[in-house]
Amino acid sequence: MEKKYELIKTYGESYSIIALKDFTLITGEQIKKGDLGGFVKSEDCLSQDGLCWVMYGAFVYGKVSGNAVVKFPAEVYGTVSENAVVQNDVEIKQNAIVTGNAVIKDSAIVEGTVSGNAVVQDRTYVGPNATVTGNAVVQADQYINYGVVTTDLLGTNDLLGMLYAEFGIVPKDGKVILRMVMARRYDEDDKVKYFFINERKTSKFLSRDFKLGKKYRVPSDHPPIYLSHGMWDLYDFAEYGLAHDPVIVEFEVYIKDIVGVEDNCALVNKFTPLRVMLDEEQYMAMITNKGV
Numbered sequence: 001m002e003k004k005y006e007l008i009k010t011y012g013e014s015y016s017i018i019a020l021k022d023f024t025l026i027t028g029e030q031i032k033k034g035d036l037g038g039f040v041k042s043e044d045c046l047s048q049d050g051l052c053w054v055m056y057g058a059f060v061y062g063k064v065s066g067n068a069v070v071k072f073p074a075e076v077y078g079t080v081s082e083n084a085v086v087q088n089d090v091e092i093k094q095n096a097i098v099t100g101n102a103v104i105k106d107s108a109i110v111e112g113t114v115s116g117n118a119v120v121q122d123r124t125y126v127g128p129n130a131t132v133t134g135n136a137v138v139q140a141d142q143y144i145n146y147g148v149v150t151t152d153l154l155g156t157n158d159l160l161g162m163l164y165a166e167f168g169i170v171p172k173d174g175k176v177i178l179r180m181v182m183a184r185r186y187d188e189d190d191k192v193k194y195f196f197i198n199e200r201k202t203s204k205f206l207s208r209d210f211k212l213g214k215k216y217r218v219p220s221d222h223p224p225i226y227l228s229h230g231m232w233d234l235y236d237f238a239e240y241g242l243a244h245d246p247v248i249v250e251f252e253v254y255i256k257d258i259v260g261v262e263d264n265c266a267l268v269n270k271f272t273p274l275r276v277m278l279d280e281e282q283y284m285a286m287i288t289n290k291g292v
Helices: 159-167 234-239 280-289
Strands: 005-009 015-019 036-040 074-076 085-087 090-092 103-105 130-132 147-149 175-186 192-196 225-227 246-254 258-262 265-268 270-279
Touching: 005 036, 074 085, 085 090, 090 103, 147 159, 159 175, 159 258, 175 225, 175 265, 175 270, 246 265, 246 280, 270 280
Parallel strands: 074 090, 085 103, 130 147
Antiparallel strands: 005 015, 015 036, 175 192, 175 246, 225 265, 246 270, 258 265
């Protein structure tokens, strides 16, 4: 087999690659004999077959094969194959698979599988339990954590699809349960109340105290509020002075009152704070028992 590149020892455990012949990448760039490419850990990281290539400045510690192209700046710890293109401040994590005609670009991070004609871009994330394929487009800070995505969920405003892909939740009776960190306080009558952290100076509506079990409507002149479904490090909220007595509160929200999903949060116009899911003491006990 005629080799298309050889390794040049550089520094540490990495090698630079240098082209041994002329060829054209599927992205159109001309590689000339003697051109320097990117960095690889060993020859196992970049196949000698096909038109695959690692451009100067990119790093590959995983495996690149087929006609795949990795452009600077990018780091590949997983597998990139077939006609996939990875470029512009991208990280392909260990165990991630990028194949087919997939394009990963613009500060995206992939831990799962991306294939077909999918495009993942714009500071997005594909988690280890997710597959993005078909003609899917993942964009604008989306977090795809669950299931199989085959379309442009954001472009088509597929709320149910986004809720499952980002949070792994399925509505029941037209409602979902979301979460957010709030701060808990007690008034002079020792009655407990809750407020949104860091919002008391920026929003008249969110500066109020909220009661569990009461329904709230966001005023028409106020933007929707952000609720998520994740877990937070409550210790950090207390340690860094972000909140006194932080708690994770669960909210009941009707699907009809969700106007969008962005930044791994649902944008809602109506909500009901239901219960405290976790307080700081419970959180510390939980992570201690888990050995975190």
